Amino acid sequence: MSVHNPKVGFVSLGCPKALVDSERILTQLRVEGYAIVPSYDAADVVVVNTCGFIDSAVAESLDAIGEAMNENGKVIVTGCLGKRSELIREQYPDVLSVSGPQDYASVMQAVHAALPPKHDPFLDLVPRGRPGVRDEDDVGVKLTPHHYAYLKISEGCNHRCSFCIIPSMRGDLVSRPVDEVLREAERLVKGGVRELLVVSQDTSAYGVDLKYAPRTWRGREYQTRMKALCEGLSELDAWTRLHYVYPYPHVDEVVPLMAEGRILPYLDIPFQHASPRILRLMKRPGAVEKTLERVQRWRAACPALTLRSTFIVGFPGETEAEFEELLDFLDQAQLDRVGAFAYSPVDGAAANDLPGAVPEDVKQERLARFMARQGEISAARLEAKVGSVQRCLVDLVDGELAIARSMADAPEIDGTVQIQDGRDAGLQPGEFVDVRIMGSDEHDLYGEVEYNEYNQAGDRLDLRML
Numbered sequence: 001m002s003v004h005n006p007k008v009g010f011v012s013l014g015c016p017k018a019l020v021d022s023e024r025i026l027t028q029l030r031v032e033g034y035a036i037v038p039s040y041d042a043a044d045v046v047v048v049n050t051c052g053f054i055d056s057a058v059a060e061s062l063d064a065i066g067e068a069m070n071e072n073g074k075v076i077v078t079g080c081l082g083k084r085s086e087l088i089r090e091q092y093p094d095v096l097s098v099s100g101p102q103d104y105a106s107v108m109q110a111v112h113a114a115l116p117p118k119h120d121p122f123l124d125l126v127p128r129g130r131p132g133v134r135d136e137d138d139v140g141v142k143l144t145p146h147h148y149a150y151l152k153i154s155e156g157c158n159h160r161c162s163f164c165i166i167p168s169m170r171g172d173l174v175s176r177p178v179d180e181v182l183r184e185a186e187r188l189v190k191g192g193v194r195e196l197l198v199v200s201q202d203t204s205a206y207g208v209d210l211k212y213a214p215r216t217w218r219g220r221e222y223q224t225r226m227k228a229l230c231e232g233l234s235e236l237d238a239w240t241r242l243h244y245v246y247p248y249p250h251v252d253e254v255v256p257l258m259a260e261g262r263i264l265p266y267l268d269i270p271f272q273h274a275s276p277r278i279l280r281l282m283k284r285p286g287a288v289e290k291t292l293e294r295v296q297r298w299r300a301a302c303p304a305l306t307l308r309s310t311f312i313v314g315f316p317g318e319t320e321a322e323f324e325e326l327l328d329f330l331d332q333a334q335l336d337r338v339g340a341f342a343y344s345p346v347d348g349a350a351a352n353d354l355p356g357a358v359p360e361d362v363k364q365e366r367l368a369r370f371m372a373r374q375g376e377i378s379a380a381r382l383e384a385k386v387g388s389v390q391r392c393l394v395d396l397v398d399g400e401l402a403i404a405r406s407m408a409d410a411p412e413i414d415g416t417v418q419i420q421d422g423r424d425a426g427l428q429p430g431e432f433v434d435v436r437i438m439g440s441d442e443h444d445l446y447g448e449v450e451y452n453e454y455n456q457a458g459d460r461l462d463l464r465m466l
Contacts, residue, residue, distance in 0.1 A: 005035040006115045009043030009072065011064050014051030016199045016243070018079055018101070019144070020152040022049045025078070025107055032108075032117045040071035045096070045114045047107060052081035052169060054344050065092055076110045078103060080169045084347075101170050102155060145395065147430030148195035148411060149188045153181050153229065157201035158208075161272075162283045162351040163312065163343070166201060175207050178224040179215035182232045194430055195239040195393055197410065198229075204246040227253045234262035239393065241410055243268040247291055252298070259302040264407050267298070268308045274329030275322035278315055281354060288329065295333055306408035308337035313370050314363030315343045317356035323366050327373050336381050337414050338374045342367045375442050382415070382440040389450045392417050394431045402427040404435065406445065415443040425449040 008029055012022035025047065026036060037043050046068040050061035061081045068075045069092055077088055078099045085098040097110035144150065156171040157164075185196055200206065207213070207224035214221045218235070222228040227250070233240040240263040245251060247269050258265040273279050274288050285291075299305055313323065330338070342363040345352045358366075392404035395411070402422020409415055419427065419435055427433055427449070435447040 050081035
């Protein structure tokens with residue numbers, strides 16, 4: 001063990017919800033005086049936060065555990081794969097501890113057992129905060145860049161999609177009270193965050209388990225439901241981006257907030273498929289025509305709206321005709337951003353028992369056709385933005401370029417705006433800037449700084465499209 005502060009290495013895998021869990025564990029470690037180090041050989045113990053959603057994620061998590069065991073030997077495992085402790089212990093019987101997602105107490109107990117915190121009789125009773133930061137303003141450890149942060153509003157899910165095992169790992173829906181979420185968002189913005197990315201397993205269902213109980217923030221009452229949450233977040237000087245939104249009718253209520261420039265005109269909606277029969281097999285909502293009508297109403301109410309979605313191709317029983325239905329849906333919906341996966345069996349998922357498994361070569365051929373069709377749509381929608389001015393948030397400066405994102409681009413999953421004169425313009429990460437779009441391709445936009453009253457006067461926030 002280190003003579004000085006005990007040192008912990010940390011490996012974080014999985015989705016943004018898991019990333020938030022990692023941030024909370026790291027924050028607690030820091031509060032208790034542990035140093036976080038970036039290498040195995042410098043660490044006294046290593047924590048691995050795993051993912052277990054699909055087979056490839058399971059393999060990646062097991063590989064990460066194995067690497068930590070080989071390089072360090074003292075490993076604490078947590079996260080979604082921790083629900084399958086027998087699988088982990090079968091391969092790595094000497095791991096120090098295994099716990100499931102959100103089990104912060106078990107992680108800390110394991111750390112304490114392996115690596116007791118350094119005792120300081122003069123400081124142990126004093127909370128350890130950041131120098132110069134009041135406790136109430138401390139945002140803890142963040143694993144994202146300084147200027148954006150994930151805001152997890154709930155945990156678990158009430159759906160029982162046949163291809164998904166998340167409820168068995170994370171349980172049913174548990175919403176955070178709206179005032180608690182808004183206070184966290186306020187602290188993040190005070191700490192320099194310019195973009196809040198709202199995440200959950202089902203953002204549209206937020207608050208249903210709490211019966212939409214009202215809470216007070218800044219002297220005003222807000223219900224614990226999606227629209228009220230968005231209204232509260234719109235009071236903060238930051239972009240608000242919604243992820244994992246199911247297309248329920250009440251989503252209609254937040255679109256006017258987007259049209260008014262109060263939250264970003266962006267919806268991440270997991271449609272998954274377009275064949276009514278396949279959607280029933282998936283145990284998903286299957287009213288495709290109503291979904292298309294809803295998409296049209298949203299765009300009529302907010303023309304700047306960006307729609308992102310994910311789909312599964314090659315689901316058990318999917319026929320060629322049903323796959324063609326999916327392609328037709330793409331043509332009609334004209335979604336801006338799309339991710340797709342070839343169906344992969346997940347241990348414990350009900351879909352594994354469905355008849356009509358699609359051969360792997362057919363799944364991959366359909367996936368290629370799907371992405372080619374959507375690639376044409378995405379390229380055309382981006383090309384339509386050439387000549388426009390887009391409000392962007394700078395993520396980094398790389399040589400001559402500044403790499404930014406428009407309102408239509410979520411970090412890590414969508415495209416970017418490459419600002420050709422970014423260095424000459426003196427742009428910095430976390431800065432808002434107006435960009436004249438000069439070109440495009442299937443994924444990204446290219447442009448130059450538009451010198452106007454906003455960019456000349458400073459970093460004035462305006463969510464409306466120019």
